[in-house]
Every structure is written in structure tokens, then in C-alpha cells.
Amino acid sequence: xxxLKESGPGLxxxxxxxxxxxxxxxxSLTSYNVHWVRQPPGKGLEWMGVMWxxxxxxxxxxxxxxxxxxxxxxxxxxxxKMNSLQSEDTTTYYCARDPRWGYFDYWGQGVMVTVSS
Amino acid sequence: EIVLTQSPTTTAASxxxxxxxxxxxxxxxxxxxxxxxxxxxxxxxxxYSTSSLAxxxxxxxxxxxxxxxxxxxxxxxxxxxxATYYCQQWSSNPLTFGSGTKLEIK
Numbered sequence: 001x002x003x004l005k006e007s008g009p010g011l012x013x014x015x016x017x018x019x020x021x022x023x024x025x026x027x028s029l030t031s032y033n034v035h036w037v038r039q040p041p042g043k044g045l046e047w048m049g050v051m052w053x054x055x056x057x058x059x060x061x062x063x064x065x066x067x068x069x070x071x072x073x074x075x076x077x078x079x080x081k082m083n084s085l086q087s088e089d090t091t092t093y094y095c096a097r098d099p100r101w102g103y104f105d106y107w108g109q110g111v112m113v114t115v116s117s
Numbered sequence: 118e119i120v121l122t123q124s125p126t127t128t129a130a131s132x133x134x135x136x137x138x139x140x141x142x143x144x145x146x147x148x149x150x151x152x153x154x155x156x157x158x159x160x161x162x163x164x165y166s167t168s169s170l171a172x173x174x175x176x177x178x179x180x181x182x183x184x185x186x187x188x189x190x191x192x193x194x195x196x197x198x199x200a201t202y203y204c205q206q207w208s209s210n211p212l213t214f215g216s217g218t219k220l221e222i223k
Contacts, residue, residue: 035212044203044214044215044216044217045160045203045205045214045217046214047211047212047213047214050212058210060211060212061210061211062211094159094160096160101165101166102148102150102207102212103150103162103165103205103207104150104152104160104162104205105162105165105171107159107160107161108159109159110159
């Protein structure tokens with residue numbers, strides 16, 4: 001069945017770089033888009049960016065200067081890297097599958113990241 | 118950026134009651150998507166392409182709308198429907214979500 005699972009460090013130092021991995025199963029990264037979405041504690045959802053099935057990317061302009069999304073199709077993994085982390089980047093990060101129509105039919109469980117020294 | 122404004126922000130309904138959540142877009146969008154998020158869980162797709170029910174979603178949920186005004190309706194509220202609901206668009210970049218409507222059971 002379709003699954004997505006985020007992994008990464010729970011704690012990151014301010015000004016450091018966050019690296020997260022989304023490992024997927026049950027579908028091919030070359031057939032579906034995978035997005036990253038984040039949600040601060042008790043707040044709403046913010047779209048971060050997308051790895052298109054064809055291998056290109058798009059980013060939220062508010063994060064574009066700090067964000068990079070890549071993938072390894074052989075390992076069924078999508079990666080997120082975001083630099084210059086600050087306290088406002090303390091949030092739960094989700095990866096989600098998009099069946100090429102611009103919405104999310106499956107979500108990962110999320111990974112909570114705290115930015116603190 | 119298209120801003121999605123949801124109303125109400127918070128509401129409560131009794132079992133069996135009809136609930137309507139509205140999502141107003143700052144510019145016209147071609148489709149709206151709706152998600153349900155329960156406390157401590159990931160969002161779950163309810164409605165895609167404005168009015169299509171996602172797989173496994175009870176048919177008491179429905180969606181409608183066009184242009185800048187969209188709505189999610191729960192025909193008969195059940196206790197398990199207590200959650201936060203979000204609308205979402207991607208008619209133009211960036212993809213945006215509404216700020217959420219928290220629905221509680223009376």
C-alpha cells in the first residue's frame with residue numbers, strides 16, 4: 001500500500017541546515033509528485049515545495065532562497081534541505097503525494113523539528 | 118498569492134446537525150480541495166476537484182462552489198467529525214491553504 005515516512009533530526013541548532021528524508025513505498029516517484037508541507041505547533045499548513053514526477057522542482061517563493069528538494073529514485077526517497085534555520089522553523093514537516101492534480105491524497109506521519117541551541 | 122479565508126474559525130455542532138464551512142479565495146480558482154485533520158494526526162483528503170469525494174470518505178461529506186466561493190458541508194454531524202478542516206488551492210503559485218476551521222461536537 002501507499003506509504004510515506006519522514007525522517008530526520010528532532011533538534012537543529014539555529015543557523016544550521018535541516019536535512020529531511022521522505023521514504024516512499026507503494027508507488028513510483030516517476031509517476032507521482034511529492035510535496036513538502038509544514039505546520040507550526042497549533043497553526044495552519046504551509047506549502048514548501050514540490051518534486052515533480054519528471055524530476056524538476058518548484059518552491060514557495062517565501063522559502064526559495066533557503067530550500068532545496070532533491071530525490072533518489074533508486075531508493076524511493078525525496079530529500080529536503082533548508083539552511084539558516086531560525087526558531088520560526090520549529091514545526092512539523094510532512095511529505096505528501098500528489099497524483100498530478102495539485103492535491104494530496106496520501107501524507108506521511110510528519111516529523112517534528114525543533115530549532116534551539 | 119491567493120489567500121483563502123475560511124469561516125467560521127471555530128464552530129460546534131450537535132450530532133445530526135448540518136455543518137457548512139466556507140472558503141473564500143482572494144482571486145478566482147478553478148478547483149478547491151478539502152482536508153480533515155484530527156489532533157496529533159496528519160491531514161486527510163476529504164474532497165478533491167471541488168466536489169469529488171475521496172476514497173473511503175463517508176457520503177455525509179460534500180463539496181461545492183466555483184470562482185472565489187467554495188464550501189464543505191457535513192450533512193449530519195457525527196462525533197468522529199470533530200477536527201480541523203482546511204481548504205487548499207493550486208490554481209496559481211504558491212499552493213495555499215486556508216487557515217482552518219475547528220469543528221467541535223456539542
